[in-house]
Amino acid sequence: MEEPFTKSREMVFPRSILVGHEVLPRIVDMSMSLGFSGPGLMITGENTYKSAGRDVEEFMSDGGYEMTVHLSGNATFECVDDAVSLGKETGSRFILAVGGGNKIDTAKLTAKKLGVHFISIPTSASHDGIASGRASLKSSTETKSVEAVSPMGILADTGVITDAPFRYLVSGCADVISNISALADWELSRKSNNEFFSTSAYQMSMMAAETIIENSKNIRPNDEECTWLVLKPIILSGVSMSVAGSSRPTSGSEHMFSHALDTLHPGKAMHGEQCGVGCIMMTYLHGKDWMRIRNALMDIGAPVDAAGLGLNSEDVIDALTYMHRIRKDRATIIGENGLSRAAAENLARATHVI
Structure with a gap:
C-alpha cells in the first residue's frame, strides 16, 4: 500500500513590491495598505539617513506615524540587540529598514525578535538580501547566515539607488x-x-x-x-x-x-x-x-x-x-x-x- 501524502511547507513572500522613479513618497500608502499602525522604528545609518531616511521620516510623520530613528552600524548581533532594546522601549509595532545590506539584515532579525513586520527600503543594491528572509550577521571571527523574516513590503526608489556608488x-x-x-x-x-x-x-x-x-x-x-x-x-x-x-x-x-x-x-x-x-x-x-x-x-x-x-x-x-x-x-x-x-x-x- 502506498504511503499517504503528508507534505506541507510554509512560504512567506513580500505582499507589496514597488520599484521605480520617485516612489519614496509612497511609503505612507504602502505602510497603510499593509496595516501598519502605532509607533514605528526606522533602522538606518548616518549616510543612508541623509540620502533617503530623513525624507522617509518626514513622509511618515506627515502621514501621522510616530517614528523612532535608530542609526545602526554593521550587521552584527550586538547591533541587533541594540535595535531590539530600542524597539521594546518605544513600543515599536513595525520597522522600516532604510539603507544597504547591513541595515536591511539588521532589520530582518530585529523584526523577528520583536515579532513585527518590516518594509525594506534599499538605498543601494549590493546583494539579493533586499527581498530574502535570511540575514548575514558578522562576529569578530566570521559571518553567519541566520534565519530571520522576509520583508512584508519592498520599496525601491531607482533614483536613490542610482545615486549610490556604482x-x-x-x-x-x-x-x-x-x-x-x-x-x-x-x-x-x-x-x-x-x-x-x-x-x-x-x-x-x-x-x-x-x-x-x-x-x-x-x-x-x-x-x-x-x-x-x-x-x-x-x-x-x-x-x-x-x-x-x-x-x-x-x-x-x-x-x-x-x-x-x-x-x-x-x-x-x-x-x-x-x-x-x-x-x-x-x-x-x-x-x-x-x-x-x-x-x-x-x-x-x-x-x-x-x-x-x-x-x-x-x-x-x-x-x-x-x-x-x-x-x-x-x-x-x-x-x-x-x-x-x-x-x-x-x-x-x-x-x-x-
Whole structure:
C-alpha cells in the first residue's frame, strides 16, 4: 500500500513590491495598505539617513506615524540587540529598514525578535538580501547566515539607488550571477543526497541570473533605467529563497568561498564581488561554461581575479582550502574534505583568478 501524502511547507513572500522613479513618497500608502499602525522604528545609518531616511521620516510623520530613528552600524548581533532594546522601549509595532545590506539584515532579525513586520527600503543594491528572509550577521571571527523574516513590503526608489556608488550595483549583479554555481551545487546534492529540491525556486533563481548575464553589456553607471532593469532580477533572486524555504537557490560553494574570505581576510572586497569570483572557479569545477560567467562579470565591471578583490594569490588559495569548513551541512562540488593546496592553486590558475 502506498504511503499517504503528508507534505506541507510554509512560504512567506513580500505582499507589496514597488520599484521605480520617485516612489519614496509612497511609503505612507504602502505602510497603510499593509496595516501598519502605532509607533514605528526606522533602522538606518548616518549616510543612508541623509540620502533617503530623513525624507522617509518626514513622509511618515506627515502621514501621522510616530517614528523612532535608530542609526545602526554593521550587521552584527550586538547591533541587533541594540535595535531590539530600542524597539521594546518605544513600543515599536513595525520597522522600516532604510539603507544597504547591513541595515536591511539588521532589520530582518530585529523584526523577528520583536515579532513585527518590516518594509525594506534599499538605498543601494549590493546583494539579493533586499527581498530574502535570511540575514548575514558578522562576529569578530566570521559571518553567519541566520534565519530571520522576509520583508512584508519592498520599496525601491531607482533614483536613490542610482545615486549610490556604482560599485554597489555591480556587486548586486555579481551576487545574482553567482546563482549559477549555487544552482549547480543544489542539483548535485539532489542527485547524490536526495536533498529537497524546488523546481520553481530553481527556475526563479536561474531566470534572475540569466537576465543579468544577458544584459551585462547594458549595465552602466548613472543610468536609472539600468537600475530599474537590474533591481527586478535582484529582487526575484531574493524571493526564490522564500519559495525554497532556504538560501539553496542562491548560495552554494561560491558563497562558502566568500565567507572564507570574510573569515581569513576580512574587509577586502564586497560580498557580491567575492561571490562572483567564487562562481568563476566553482563553475569550472562543475564542468560548465565558466568563461561566460567571467565575461559577464567583466562586462559589468566586477572583479574577476585576486587583484580585483584586493588579494594576493596566497589569500585566494587560503580561502579555497578553508571553505569546506563552512556550512558543513551543505553538499557542494567542493566535497566534505575540500581542496588540497595544490588543487586550489591549479583551480585558481586555470580560471585566471591568480
